[in-house]
Amino acid sequence: MKWKIYFTVVGLVALLLTAYSTDVFANWTNSSEPEEDTRGELSSQSDENLTPPEEDVPLDEEFTILNDQETLEKFQTEKKKEEGITPTHIKIPSIDVDASIEQVGILDNGQMGVPQEMEKVGWFEPGTKPGDTGNSVLAGHVDSKTGPAVFFKLDQLEEGDDIIVSDEEGTELTYTVKRMESYPYTDSPINEIFGPTDQKNLNLITCTGTFNREAGTHDERLVVYTELVEPEQPEEEEEQELDIQAPTNVEVSGTFITWHAVRVEGVAGYRVYKSTDGENYEKVASISSHERKSFTDEEAADHSYYVTTVYLDGTESDPSKVAPE
């Protein structure tokens, strides 16, 4: 009987701790679909620091979107589908790694959590999902007290080696090794490893250097920086789906900067950029898609401009041709 109570209490405490570490509480307050939370679907929304850059400015504040709630939802759902995966498995053929992935968070002392088991790899769940823009981070042990662990041979990786992560449904993403760096345990460039970036990166961390018995840890950390190999096919499909186009016919006409609409589904509006020196451009206006495609500037004659198309999912096209030419 005592044992039963003991186990129940311990179990409940463990559950609470797990829940806390995986940010469930934060997510519950944000979502009515808790079953998704355990898979971290909504984690990027709960962590302001690591949201993709395009979500920094709410689109519906920047642009007025007319009767397009359905379209908007459709594009945002599509976006969700295109979002990264929740990794459950990792393979690194060149060093014979074939391991499952568990989710880790941030420990009370501020450290990134590590997997419980030596043969498992931990994915930093509050961070970026593999496949998304940003730095996704995986950490694995180099050794245990008794011998080598999952990332024992991580330092043998070479530039160009493949890292393959997959989710429960078997969706695979391949990353390729770009470079490897060792940093002192106490002085690693956290921002470079975890912080925002325009690229789709996956960074692998393990211990390296000599084991410091006093500190109870190795004195250095090995970081393997890898970048997503964009699968050719899906990318084309994505482009077809959104048909990303920069505006055409950008012209300065008197005090007007004018252009022609991009006539595809899913355009929220346009951003106008202005430059005095022809090199540094600054955003000066956001024009919703239903408005006249023009921006008024008294000093139009003395400046140059380009315009970009902004889609409902936040994607921004390449700049148009600069006007006046």
Next chain:
Amino acid sequence: MKTAKRILITIMAIMLLTPSLAMAHDHSEPTTKTPASDLRSTLDQLLSEHFALATTAMMKDYDDAEDAEQAYAALDQNAMDMTPAVASVYGDEAAAQFEEIFVNHNDYSPDFVEAAKSGDEAMREEAEAEVDEFVEEFGEFLSTATEGNLPADAAKEVLAAHEEDVISTFDHYVNEEYEEAYGAYREGFHRMFDISKALSTAITTQMPDQFENTKADTPAADLRSTLNSLASEHFALAALEMQKGYDQASDYDFVTWAENMHTEDFKAAIASIYGDEGAAQFEKVWQQDHINAQSDIITAALEEDEEARMQAEESLQMFAEEFGAFLGTSTEGNLPAEAATEAVWQHEEQVLATFDNYVAGDYEAAYESYREGYGFMFGIGETLGEAIVTQMPDQFAGEEMPEEMPKTGFGGATDAASTTWMWVAFAVTALAGAGFMIRKNANQ
């Protein structure tokens, strides 16, 4: 109402006729207000409105727009307005003949649309054949009426070009080649003013006395007609742009493109009169609180934002002030700023009424305001033109020519002709008077 108008016209005609017969002509200062220039302006209005309404109706019809029917009705109304004008110059019989040829030619427009919608090539060929027939028939009519002052070949050539403009605007529109469509629209629109010039010159040459020996192609008359075309094209494009914008039509950006092209033309015209600095100032005023605000009105309607609407209207009011002041300063007070502001605001109200009626779904009212607002622009052409000509008489002075041919006889043998002559003069001046009244009414 119509009877009242007719009576007024008659009175006006008599009033106009009396001084023209009684007084000697003073040609020392150039003026836009001559009977010949009035005739040209009346034709400017009727012919260009015909083009604008024909192309608009065809586009609306092709799109199955709710206002297609009312657009065609307005087109027919425009044709009906031409008949009294023709009658006053050439008599009822000729007017009836004119009406038969001209009004019926409007019926080909729906045939082109129907053929395009159903892809019926036989129907299209038939419609084209009918157009050819119209060009032939109407060209002959004009040549006969003007007693060859407008030669049949020249008339047919220009009529064929006009029909080509309408069809090419429509075809490009159907093919979604909007830039070409609005390029053709603009070219076709301005061709109507060329036709008007040729026709009014032919008529005034044919009957010089009825037009007090004034000419329809003096520099002053040219200026008035240029201003007519710029002002009326602005109205036509503004009305169209606002409807297309509200509908979020796929050619919306190209109507705005056409507006920008129009602004450039207007700017060039101002530059030729007031220099580059004045032109730059014009452009700034014209675009910022005007073209821009006009588009803000659309956005406000789409977003159902009343505050935005109020702001846009305030901008338009500011434009009326600014543009009135610009015109007042430029013409050195020959067009007083206050009067100019008032006229500009009246125009803006007509643009707004046309748009608001359209948004409300009252298409009959929309085309009524359209025609009223369209006609109003020719009053602006007249008033502004006169102010400019008065300001710089040297630039608009015509060639120095004697007023009348030398009096080389005393009329003993040709006395009988003079009464007929009087009646023709009466009719012609009545036409000029009618044109004047239409503008007067619009001005009120």
